[in-house]
Amino acid sequence: MPHSLKLLPWYLENKRVLPWRKNRDPYPIWISEIMLQQTTVKAVIPYFNNFMERFPSVQDLAKAPESEVLEKWTGLGYYSRARNIHKAAKALASMSQFPNSYLELQELPGLGPYTSRAISSQAFGEQVGVVDGNVIRVYSRLNNDFELWWNRAAQIKIQTWANKQVHGVNPSDMNQALMELGSTVCTPKSPQCFLCPLQKECLAFKNKTQKELPIKKPKKEFQTWSWQALIYIKNKKIFLTRDHEAPFLKKQYCLPGQSKRLKDKPLKFDFKHSITCYKIFGSSRKVNSAPKAKGIWVLPTDVSKHAPFSLIQKTLQSLEL
Ligand code: SF4
Numbered sequence: 001m002p003h004s005l006k007l008l009p010w011y012l013e014n015k016r017v018l019p020w021r022k023n024r025d026p027y028p029i030w031i032s033e034i035m036l037q038q039t040t041v042k043a044v045i046p047y048f049n050n051f052m053e054r055f056p057s058v059q060d061l062a063k064a065p066e067s068e069v070l071e072k073w074t075g076l077g078y079y080s081r082a083r084n085i086h087k088a089a090k091a092l093a094s095m096s097q098f099p100n101s102y103l104e105l106q107e108l109p110g111l112g113p114y115t116s117r118a119i120s121s122q123a124f125g126e127q128v129g130v131v132d133g134n135v136i137r138v139y140s141r142l143n144n145d146f147e148l149w150w151n152r153a154a155q156i157k158i159q160t161w162a163n164k165q166v167h168g169v170n171p172s173d174m175n176q177a178l179m180e181l182g183s184t185v186c187t188p189k190s191p192q193c194f195l196c197p198l199q200k201e202c203l204a205f206k207n208k209t210q211k212e213l214p215i216k217k218p219k220k221e222f223q224t225w226s227w228q229a230l231i232y233i234k235n236k237k238i239f240l241t242r243d244h245e246a247p248f249l250k251k252q253y254c255l256p257g258q259s260k261r262l263k264d265k266p267l268k269f270d271f272k273h274s275i276t277c278y279k280i281f282g283s284s285r286k287v288n289s290a291p292k293a294k295g296i297w298v299l300p301t302d303v304s305k306h307a308p309f310s311l312i313q314k315t316l317q318s319l320e321l
Contacts, residue, residue: 003142003198004169004177010197011177014184016041019048024172026098026123027058033118034085034110038078041183047076061086062093067305074308077275079252084110100124113159121171129162130175131155134182140214141186144203150217220277226266229257229284229315232291238321240307241295248278253307255284255315256293270318273311284315 015021018041020032031051035044051072055061061069066086073082088108092098099105101124105116113131120126129135136149139158147154166174185192191210193199204210227246232239240253247259262281269281298306300321304313 001201002167002169003165003201004174006197006201007177007181008169008173011173011180015176015180016184019045019052021176024123026100026119028052029122030111030115030119031085033115034081035076037081037115038076047073055089058089058092058098061089067308070308071305074304075310077310079308081110098123101126102128118175121166121175123172125171127163127166127171129159129164129166129171130179131158131162132179132182134179134186135162135175137188137214138178138182138186141191141204141210142198142202144207144209144213146213146215148217149214222277222279224262224265224279225259225281226262226269227257227259227280227282227311229255229282230291231255231284231286231316231319231321232289233286234290234297237297237299238303238316239291239295239297240303241291241293243293243295248275248280249307249309249311252309253296254309255307255312256291256295257284271314273314275309275311280311282311282315282318284318286319 018032020028022028028048032044032048035048035051054072055064055069064086066083069086070079070082073079076082088110091108099108100120102113102116102120105111105119106113111119117126117128117130118132121128121130131139136158139145139161140147140149143161147157149155149158162175162178165178181196181198185196189211193202193205193210196202196205199205202210204213225248239256241256242251242253244254244256245259246254246257265279266281268283270283271281273280273282296306300316303316
C-alpha cells in the first residue's frame with residue numbers, strides 16, 4: 001500500500017500553520033527553505049516575518065543593498081546563504097517568470113538538489129520528491145535501512161524512493177507530509193510511534209531499531225582557535241578590514257586582530273563563540289595607533305551592516321561598545 005494513503009490524511013489534519021504555507025508563491029517558499037536549513041521552524045518564524053516585511057518581493061530584494069540583506073540575516077549565521085539569496089534575486093528580477101522546474105532552479109546561486117525540488121514541488125506541483133534530514137530519518141526507519149545514507153549510492157536510492165512517494169499524488173502535500181512526520185513525530189531521539197500513521201508498515205518499529213536509525217554520520221572535527229581582536233577607534237568610528245587571517249570569517253569585513261589554532265582551550269579569554277567547525281576563544285582591546293591594514297571606518301551603530309556576525313557583536317559587547 002502506498003504510504004500516501006495514510007500519510008496524506010494525517011498531514012492535512014495535523015499540519016502546522018506556517019507563514020510560508022499561506023499560498024504557493026515561490027518567493028516565500030524559497031526564503032523559508034533557505035532559512036530552515038540552519039535552524040528550527042520555531043526559530044525561523046520571526047526572522048522570516050522580518051525579512052518578508054522588509055523585502056516583500058523578489059524585486060525589493062534585488063534592489064536592496066547587500067549590507068541591508070546581511071543585516072536582516074544577522075543571527076541566522078551562514079552569511080554566504082544570504083549573499084546567494086541576494087545574487088539569485090538579482091538574476092530572478094531580470095527574468096520574465098520564476099523558473100518552474102528543479103533543473104532550472106538549480107542554475108540559481110545557492111539552490112541545491114533539495115531546495116530546488118522543494119520549491120518546484122510546492123510552488124509548481126512538479127512530481128519530484130525532496131530529501132532532507134527528516135526524510136532520510138523517516139526513510140531509514142520505515143525501511144529499516146542501515147546503509148551509510150551520506151554515500152552517493154545511498155543518496156540516489158533515497159531520492160528514487162522519495163520520487164516514488166509523490167507519484168500520482170499532490171507532490172507538495174506529500175513532500176511536506178514526510179518532512180512534517182520527521183520533524184514532529186518521527187523525531188531523532190524520541191520517535192512517538194504511538195502517534196504515527198505509518199506504524200504498521202514501519203520495519204524499524206517492528207524490529208525495535210528506531211533509535212539506532214538513521215546511522216550516525218561521523219562528526220566533523222572541531223578546531224579550537226584563539227582570536228585577539230584589536231578595536232581601533234577614531235572620531236567615534238570603528239575600523240573594519242577584510243585584510244585579516246581569521247579563517248572563520250574568510251574575506252568578510254571583520255575587526256583586525258590575530259588568530260591562532262590551538263591544541264586546547266586557553267586558560268584566559270573574554271568570550272567564546274562557535275562558527276561551523278571553529279570554536280573561538282576571544283579577547284579584545286582598544287588601540288590608539290593607526291591601523292596598518294586597508295579598511296573602512298564605521299559608526300558603532302553601523303558595524304552590523306558591514307560585519308553582521310554574532311562574533312563581532314560579542315567582541316564589541318565585551319568592551320561595552
Ligand atoms: Fe518513525 Fe516510529 Fe513512525 Fe516508524 S513508527 S516511521 S519509527 S515514528
